[in-house]
Amino acid sequence: MVKIAIAGATSQLAREVIDKLVATQKHEIIALVRKDPSDLPTLPGLTWVRTTYEDKGELVKLLQGVHTVLCFITVHQDVENETQKRLIDASVEAGVKRYAPSEWSTGVKLASSTDVMPWYANKVGVAEYLEQLNKDKQVLEYCRFQVGPYMDSFAHPHRTPKHVRMISSQFDYERLQAIVVEGSLDTELTYTAVEDIANIVARAVDYEGTWPVIGGVSGDRLTVRELLRLAEVVRGKPFKIDWVKLEDLEAGELKSDNYPRIDLPSIPKDQVEAFSKMATRGVLIAACRGAWTVSDEWNRLLPDYKFTKVEDLLRGIWQ
Structure with missing residues (x-):
């Protein structure tokens, strides 16, 4: 104690x-x-x-x-x-x-x-x-x-944690749509x-x-390609993909209207759209730079712990 x-x-x-x-x-x-x-x-x-x-x-x-x-x-x-x-x-x-x-x-x-x-x-x-x-x-x-990002975002709009309020991510498993940077299919992302x-x-x-x-703390590490494939495996349908260019994102442009709306109490209502677009651009660019890939120190220190896998979470929610 x-x-x-x-x-x-x-x-x-x-x-x-x-x-x-x-x-x-x-x-x-x-x-x-x-x-x-x-x-x-x-x-x-x-x-x-x-x-x-x-x-x-x-x-x-x-x-x-x-x-x-x-x-x-x-x-x-x-x-x-x-x-x-x-x-x-x-x-x-x-x-x-x-x-x-x-x-x-x-x-x-x-x-x-x-x-x-x-x-x-x-x-x-x-x-x-x-x-x-x-x-x-x-x-x-x-x-x-x-x-890494919360895996529970894939369950949105269903609420899996008791206290954490989820928003959707670039991979929207409810609407079966995604925003993907061209050339990033093999980029690894860690979700927990x-x-x-x-x-x-x-x-x-x-x-x-x-x-x-x-x-x-590495719950599950998958490539963008694998996350898109899971839509077909779990939902039986492929994602509708909005392909965007890294150079456009870096220039401040997000050529998609399917970005998640980050409607949180700390963000004034009149700033939700602008912040959501800015945040989505930042998250996509950072992913291409490897910022959302997480190491596994605690996985190795606590080897008996069994982490939730993305596919298991998706099946539990969407099937």
Whole structure:
């Protein structure tokens, strides 16, 4: 049993992880939130704690006795990474052993694609801050959990996770349509189911060895060609494909109207269309650069864990 602190504890993925940790009945959990805790559910072994994250001294007090900090704050809203840097510094001062920065997405090649996915740039900044912290000796054990896109997006509009709200992806298995970059059929992409992510994090908390700095969680790795083939296997029909050129995307053009609409609470309604097109362009370009291919460190450290495969998820939903 260890004491765990969850930062950004009301985020959707954090709630999935919290449910798994609570279910183990092993740990004492403090869940750090900005909102009024009275509006949040009562869970055994968990205490909701309100904080602004702006007072380092307060954070040091809150983290006393904490073994592991798992961070899920929204990085693009953290100006200059001030909040997460303060949380890291407070963790060190409080004697925290392990820290997981707010990554939970792309693989190690993200740094090459922040020009087209600027909303993820702060993930790289935090990774550099942690690397510098441990430059001369290990001050804080940390792991960059990298999981790729959520596999559950293939089930859209059906909801498979309890808390994470899905949007469709470039591969829309409901409408049987896809946006594909010309020449990218053999590009590999890594997808991991939300339940598997939460399960691996819960097991990583109990892991007795040293956490890997790069913590790839690879549910299933497939090429674009294989993802398109699965439409015929599972749905009995091929995708309608909108072929786009990489040079058009890099020039700021998305010559398709079938892009997913990213209608999230953090995006003003009048900006949904523009952001959705921009994000789709960025995701497609980054895929061609290998940013959505994730390593498998946790797969190798936890070899007995059986991950959900894309075909199994698709059959479970669409057949």
